[in-house]
Amino acid sequence: RIDFLQTEKNDLEISIKDLNKIIKDLEKEINVSFDLALKQINSEFTKYLKIMFDGGKGSIEVVKDEEGANIGVDIFVKLPKNKLEGIESLSGGEKSLVSLALLFAIVSISVPPLLVLDEVDAALDEENARKFGDILKNLSTKTQFVLITHNWLTMICADLIFGITIGDKNCSKALSLKLEESRDYVKN
Numbered sequence: 001r002i003d004f005l006q007t008e009k010n011d012l013e014i015s016i017k018d019l020n021k022i023i024k025d026l027e028k029e030i031n032v033s034f035d036l037a038l039k040q041i042n043s044e045f046t047k048y049l050k051i052m053f054d055g056g057k058g059s060i061e062v063v064k065d066e067e068g069a070n071i072g073v074d075i076f077v078k079l080p081k082n083k084l085e086g087i088e089s090l091s092g093g094e095k096s097l098v099s100l101a102l103l104f105a106i107v108s109i110s111v112p113p114l115l116v117l118d119e120v121d122a123a124l125d126e127e128n129a130r131k132f133g134d135i136l137k138n139l140s141t142k143t144q145f146v147l148i149t150h151n152w153l154t155m156i157c158a159d160l161i162f163g164i165t166i167g168d169k170n171c172s173k174a175l176s177l178k179l180e181e182s183r184d185y186v187k188n
Contacts (some may be wrong), residue, residue: 007023058076093123096124108139116146116148
């Protein structure tokens with residue numbers, strides 16, 4: 001019985017060593033993948049900031065505690081015509097554009113199959129709504145977007161619109177419109 005239990009104990013100790021090695025290897029691989037993704041996102045973040053602000057630079061950086069463990073991320077931006085750095089000093093509209101630039105950077109790297117956005121364009125003026133629509137059109141070749149909006153400039157970038165409008169007798173009426181078909185209809 002003692003020999004059996006000693007064999008079992010030795011097997012468990014070997015398994016523990018093997019699992020610890022696997023954990024260390026996975027942690028290393030995760031850290032390498034995370035660092036690579038962070039570099040790619042930072043590059044795309046700066047690209048989208050340049051599109052939205054006609055210049056600028058942005059990055060997200062990992063925040064570490066005293067022991068060196070990751071505890072979060074900080075967002076840094078430097079925009080043209082703005083002497084201050086950081087998102088705290090930005091206006092509400094600028095914060096919206098920075099958020100969208102970061103979102104688009106992440107989407108361009110991770111390429112999700114579907115993304116639902118609710119009124120993210122509400123604070124945008126016409127010029128920025130056009131930029132937003134152009135970026136959505138470009139990203140929609142790989143990601144399907146479901147966008148809830150009241151912005152007509154965003155709507156004209158869509159391929160398909162579902163909505164609610166006021167019908168006869170002031171009752172709500174569902175609306176479905178394929179914009180490509182309506183554009184062809186208007187041309188003829």
